[in-house]
Amino acid sequence: MAQSSMAMLLIVAAHIRISWSSCLQEAIPLERRKNLIRNGTSQPLGIWNVYGQKFQVDTPVAVFQILVEEVLGYNVFVDSRGTGNMAHAFYALAGCEQPENAQNQSCTGRPTKHHVSMALHLSNNISARHFDKVQRMKMGGMLEDLGSVGFVSQSGIQISSSTLQRGRESSDPLFLDDFRSYDSRFHSPERFFQDFRDIDKNLLLPCRAWDTDPEMPFYFNATGDAEGFNVNFSRAECFGGGDGRWWLAPSCRSNRRCLPCITGSSDGKWAIYPVEIMQKAAIWRMPLALGVAHYNGSSAFKELVMTYRDVLFMFWAPSVEFIEISPVFVRFPNFNFTQWYNGIMASTRQGEYPRHVVSNELMAMAPDARVMLQRMKLSSEDLNRMMLRSYSLYAMDPCFSCAAWNGACAWLENNRNVWMPWIPQKTACFAGQGMYDAPQLQNLEIRVDFGYP
Numbered sequence: 523m524a525q526s527s528m529a530m531l532l533i534v535a536a537h538i539r540i541s542w543s544s545c546l547q548e549a550i551p552l553e554r555r556k557n558l559i560r561n562g563t564s565q566p567l568g569i570w571n572v573y574g575q576k577f578q579v580d581t582p583v584a585v586f587q588i589l590v591e592e593v594l595g596y597n598v599f600v601d602s603r604g605t606g607n608m609a610h611a612f613y614a615l616a617g618c619e620q621p622e623n624a625q626n627q628s629c630t631g632r633p634t635k636h637h638v639s640m641a642l643h644l645s646n647n648i649s650a651r652h653f654d655k656v657q658r659m660k661m662g663g664m665l666e667d668l669g670s671v672g673f674v675s676q677s678g679i680q681i682s683s684s685t686l687q688r689g690r691e692s693s694d695p696l697f698l699d700d701f702r703s704y705d706s707r708f709h710s711p712e713r714f715f716q717d718f719r720d721i722d723k724n725l726l727l728p729c730r731a732w733d734t735d736p737e738m739p740f741y742f743n744a745t746g747d748a749e750g751f752n753v754n755f756s757r758a759e760c761f762g763g764g765d766g767r768w769w770l771a772p773s774c775r776s777n778r779r780c781l782p783c784i785t786g787s788s789d790g791k792w793a794i795y796p797v798e799i800m801q802k803a804a805i806w807r808m809p810l811a812l813g814v815a816h817y818n819g820s821s822a823f824k825e826l827v828m829t830y831r832d833v834l835f836m837f838w839a840p841s842v843e844f845i846e847i848s849p850v851f852v853r854f855p856n857f858n859f860t861q862w863y864n865g866i867m868a869s870t871r872q873g874e875y876p877r878h879v880v881s882n883e884l885m886a887m888a889p890d891a892r893v894m895l896q897r898m899k900l901s902s903e904d905l906n907r908m909m910l911r912s913y914s915l916y917a918m919d920p921c922f923s924c925a926a927w928n929g930a931c932a933w934l935e936n937n938r939n940v941w942m943p944w945i946p947q948k949t950a951c952f953a954g955q956g957m958y959d960a961p962q963l964q965n966l967e968i969r970v971d972f973g974y975p
């Protein structure tokens with residue numbers, strides 16, 4: 523594995539572009555690109571990028587940007603935000619002046635500077651609530667959901683390939699990518715993992731910082747583990763006294779070594795899915811110690827996983843974050859809607875299909891860009907290919923947007939058959955823009971090409 527990634531890096535290195543002003547040979551030159559015109563104002567097509575600096579979104583954004591600039595011929599402006607907050611994107615697309623101010627987004631009905639946002643998760647409760655709120659600001663709605671980006675995004679407990687392999691090749695083998703192998707009544711999975719007490723606890727949040735999770739009551743309801751559910755995380759189950767940083771599952775609370783499972787936190791307070799991990803540990807009798815990596819400015823999460831390696835960790839795919847250890851998911855029973863609806867998280871979390879969302883104004887200003895986005899579907903394989911490319915470029919030159927752009931460009935050059943069908947015909951007529959056929963009182967579907975665009 524190490525050798526083949528090194529070979530890949532070398533091949534990629536030979537293809538780095540010095541200039542990234544244009545990617546495709548047939549690119550419409552810079553000076554012929556146009557702005558969006560609406561009611562006397564002229565502006566580039568604006569993209570609100572919710573997760574600046576994450577390849578699984580930045581590479582698709584770059585693919586869209588390149589096609590809009592070089593094939594459709596519009597100027598593009600990408601506004602990269604780092605927070606991953608979906609709600610901000612909705613307010614930005616609605617033209618609110620302070621989309622990131624939760625107290626007052628300042629939505630005064632101005633035309634928006636941001637027209638497109640990609641790979642938004644709409645199904646969770648908070649996103650859905652803000653989406654509806656923004657839609658109600660105007661008759662007919664402010665936003666348009668143009669459908670799935672194509673790939674599924676899945677979160678769950680993962681394990682590195684090398685730990686997995688050691689489990690499989692042991693004289694007393696265990697298949698560590700299957701939840702049943704962690705059943706403490708029959709197996710000793712902990713022998714393949716780091717001792718949690720050896721992990722640097724300064725990189726972890728104290729339990730009391732994350733035990734306020736609003737889902738915490740679901741833990742007691744689903745497991746009946748009264749000892750493990752305590753608003754104060756009292757001593758016994760949070761290892762190490764009042765300053766404890768590890769929550770111990772019932773099956774290893776006494777007389778047994780726990781194996782470490784690590785999750786991240788988003789702002790030094792909110793842990794990522796701790797209750798899901800706790801429930802799975804209790805229900806499937808997994809001997810886990812749960813620790814939450816602190817986040818102050820940057821996350822200690824990656825450092826923890828990459829340093830100790832023989833740990834379980836909560837993360838999502840597709841992603842290149844942990845590519846060096848080729849992680850795989852630990853499989854649990856298939857997603858069970860009834861159980862999750864009732865707060866029981868024993869089965870796999872539901873996968874999400876991230877979506878393209880645009881401002882309603884896009885239809886009038888750049889109907890061809892809107893149609894192209896609607897057709898733009900990326901499979902997980904496509905996404906992985908462009909992310910890998912970007913990631914290996916980033917390793918050599920830490921300019922994130924350059925790496926994402928170059929990865930997207932390489933993919934575009936090699937996959938014309940995938941994206942050519944996304945491009946609307948130059949002669950297509952869009953509502954309000956075509957010639958009007960007076961006798962038949964309808965827009966013609968195709969017009970003669972008078973030099974459009």
Ligand SMILES: *[C@@H]1O[C@H](CO)[C@@H](O)[C@H](O)[C@H]1NC(C)=O
Pocket residue numbers: 561
């Ligand atoms: C167009 O601009 C004028 C003047 O700025 C404004 O009064 C009007 O409401 C705008 N119309 C639309 C549809 O935005």
Ligand SMILES: *[C@@H]1O[C@H](CO)[C@@H](O)[C@H](O)[C@H]1NC(C)=O
Pocket residue numbers: 626627628
């Ligand atoms: C929200 O912010 C805008 C612009 O900063 C301001 O004019 C408005 O009064 C504020 N509204 C509230 C309710 O604070």
Ligand SMILES: *[C@@H]1O[C@H](CO)[C@@H](O)[C@H](O)[C@H]1NC(C)=O
Pocket residue numbers: 647
């Ligand atoms: C969604 O959020 C609302 C308001 O906070 C809450 O009443 C409702 O129970 C939540 N629904 C789910 C499925 O979590």
Ligand SMILES: *[C@@H]1O[C@H](CO)[C@@H](O)[C@H](O)[C@H]1NC(C)=O
Pocket residue numbers: 739740743864865
């Ligand atoms: C826990 O279960 C009790 C009894 O079934 C119910 O009243 C309560 O709402 C449940 N709490 C949560 C957070 O699901």
Ligand SMILES: *[C@@H]1O[C@H](CO)[C@@H](O)[C@H](O)[C@H]1NC(C)=O
Pocket residue numbers: 752753754756
């Ligand atoms: C939590 O801690 C507070 C003060 O430290 C104490 O008064 C309370 O009884 C504790 N609650 C539980 C459930 O242990």
Ligand SMILES: *[C@@H]1O[C@H](CO)[C@@H](O)[C@H](O)[C@H]1NC(C)=O
Pocket residue numbers: 724726727790816817818
């Ligand atoms: C980060 O936060 C943790 C826990 O809140 C704290 O112990 C640590 O000192 C902080 N690290 C930095 C570099 O600020």
Ligand SMILES: *[C@@H]1O[C@H](CO)[C@@H](O)[C@H](O)[C@H]1NC(C)=O
Pocket residue numbers: 858859860861
């Ligand atoms: C889902 O969970 C419910 C409640 O526990 C159970 O009755 C049902 O059989 C489960 N469905 C599947 C497909 O396992």
